[in-house]
Amino acid sequence: xxxxxxxxxxxxxxxxxxxxxxxxxxxxxxxxxxxxxxxxxxxxxxxxxxxxxxxxxxxxxxxxxxxxxxxxxxxxxxxxxxxxxxxxxxxxxxxxxxxxxxxxxxxxxxxxxxxxxxxxxxxxxxxxxxxxxxxxxxxxxxxxxxxxxxxxxxxxxxxxxxxxxxxxxxxxxxxxxxxxxxxxxxxxxxxxxxxxxxxxxxxxxxxxxxxxxx
Amino acid sequence: xxxxxxxxxxxxxxxxxxxxxxxxxxxxxxxxxxxxxxxxxxxxxxxxxxxxxxxxxxxxxxxxxxxxxxxxxxxxxxxxxxxxxxxxxxxxxxxxxxxxxxxxxxxxxxxxxxxxxxxxxxxxxxxxxxxxxxxxxxxxxxxxxxxxxxxxxxxxxxxxxxxxxxxxxxxxxxxxxxxxxxxxxxxxxxxxxxxxxxxxxxxxxxxxxxxxxx
DNA sequence: GAGCGGGTTGGAACGTGTTTCAATCCGGCG
DNA sequence: CGCCGGATTGAAACACGTTCCAACCCGCTC
Numbered sequence: 001x002x003x004x005x006x007x008x009x010x011x012x013x014x015x016x017x018x019x020x021x022x023x024x025x026x027x028x029x030x031x032x033x034x035x036x037x038x039x040x041x042x043x044x045x046x047x048x049x050x051x052x053x054x055x056x057x058x059x060x061x062x063x064x065x066x067x068x069x070x071x072x073x074x075x076x077x078x079x080x081x082x083x084x085x086x087x088x089x090x091x092x093x094x095x096x097x098x099x100x101x102x103x104x105x106x107x108x109x110x111x112x113x114x115x116x117x118x119x120x121x122x123x124x125x126x127x128x129x130x131x132x133x134x135x136x137x138x139x140x141x142x143x144x145x146x147x148x149x150x151x152x153x154x155x156x157x158x159x160x161x162x163x164x165x166x167x168x169x170x171x172x173x174x175x176x177x178x179x180x181x182x183x184x185x186x187x188x189x190x191x192x193x194x195x196x197x198x199x200x201x202x203x204x205x206x207x208x209x210x211x212x213x214x
Numbered sequence: 215x216x217x218x219x220x221x222x223x224x225x226x227x228x229x230x231x232x233x234x235x236x237x238x239x240x241x242x243x244x245x246x247x248x249x250x251x252x253x254x255x256x257x258x259x260x261x262x263x264x265x266x267x268x269x270x271x272x273x274x275x276x277x278x279x280x281x282x283x284x285x286x287x288x289x290x291x292x293x294x295x296x297x298x299x300x301x302x303x304x305x306x307x308x309x310x311x312x313x314x315x316x317x318x319x320x321x322x323x324x325x326x327x328x329x330x331x332x333x334x335x336x337x338x339x340x341x342x343x344x345x346x347x348x349x350x351x352x353x354x355x356x357x358x359x360x361x362x363x364x365x366x367x368x369x370x371x372x373x374x375x376x377x378x379x380x381x382x383x384x385x386x387x388x389x390x391x392x393x394x395x396x397x398x399x400x401x402x403x404x405x406x407x408x409x410x411x412x413x414x415x416x417x418x419x420x421x422x423x424x425x426x427x428x
Numbered sequence: 429g430a431g432c433g434g435g436t437t438g439g440a441a442c443g444t445g446t447t448t449c450a451a452t453c454c455g456g457c458g
Numbered sequence: 459c460g461c462c463g464g465a466t467t468g469a470a471a472c473a474c475g476t477t478c479c480a481a482c483c484c485g486c487t488c
Contacts, residue, residue, distance in 0.1 A: 122390020
């Protein structure tokens with residue numbers, strides 16, 4: 001997916017750096033990712049680290065991308081099941097949420113990094129949002145993820161982006177301790193139902209909602 | 215709204231500190247809010263600043279709250295007009311967005327501060343979200359804001375939170391330069407239409423969507 | 429083999445958020 | 459008036475992100 005044909009040695013180094021950051025963040029969150037420590041544990045000098053990554057946030061956003069790719073892998077192997085689109089989408093977000101909550105310190109650190117607001121970084125954050133949207137859309141369709149960037153309708157993009165934004169904002173609240181695991185699930189379910197209609201898919205085909213949404 | 219009966223002198227000091235932060239952030243963004251400078255400009259010692267505010271982010275979240283109250287004031291005086299709920303809600307978010315984009319540096323700084331992830335701070339961020347939700351709901355109803363914390367139905371809360379989250383995530387993207395002013399407006403309109411139906415209000419009363427959404 | 433150039437290293441240096449502390453100020457009270 | 463306690467001050471100190479740099483290593487070319 002990355003286009004640059006990097007020296008494998010360099011790439012390996014970069015990967016080890018990210019890996020180390022993840023470990024440190026997992027243990028102690030954002031502050032625990034001390035760049036001197038990262039460099040030391042990864043066996044490189046501080047300068048080398050800064051040659052690869054522009055900032056601490058850059059590093060953590062790289063971690064976020066990696067973790068999101070891992071999530072995509074999981075989703076690919078075990079796609080969310082369900083007859084209704086809404087079921088599958090809710091299932092997908094449940095999976096994503098579980099993945100985040102499994103390592104709260106790391107997740108908080110990565111989320112925080114997305115808010116740095118520097119343009120170059122924001123582009124990388126956008127990669128994360130793209131990946132998420134793609135997964136949502138595939139859950140929406142009930143298709144496997146990623147048959148090489150399938151064409152996406154406007155409707156799908158709209159719904160995908162919207163739900164992603166809701167989920168992302170929920171994660172941000174969770175990061176501060178405001179949202180519990182349970183309430184995240186509930187709110188995502190409600191939101192999905194509201195957007196897709198409780199149990200069906202679209203704007204143009206409203207069916208009388210017979211099944212209980214709850 | 216704040217319950218604490220603070221010494222007016224202290225309160226005045228705190229306000230001057232926040233005011234100074236806003237000015238500095240307006241000029242140079244997050245990094246320009248150097249706490250030594252803030253203290254100096256506000257005419258207090260660094261220690262005094264830290265007695266009032268736990269961190270730089272705390273300071274900027276206080277600024278966010280203040281700015282949001284100012285927005286509420288504007289909305290109260292000039293409520294978003296429109297026959298349809300969706301129109302009014304779109305109008306409200308347009309107002310909010312305009313307010314943010316008028317002072318991009320300040321807004322970016324405040325948004326960034328919301329992501330610190332520290333629990334105490336997150337509670338204060340929640341105040342901001344509450345204010346926003348209240349404004350959305352009042353636009354939804356077409357009523358003035360804030361007749362002293364009116365009872366809110368589950369449906370209103372759901373819709374309000376959802377749209378707020380979408381808007382907040384959009385602002386976060388905007389902060390990194392990803393979203394332009396125009397695209398923010400478009401995306402909010404689409405989202406509102408998707409959630410409310412293009413031109414009507416609810417889940418239970420689906421009307422055939424006769425009017426063109428676009 | 430000598431020289432070149434880019435990446436790497438170790439370490440110093442700088443700026444700024446945050447903490448700490450002794451000295452000081454000040455309003456109220458005996 | 460003299461004193462107390464809490465807030466304030468000024469300044470130093472600390473931690474960590476970030477920058478800078480001279481020395482060094484290594485693969486390549488002439």
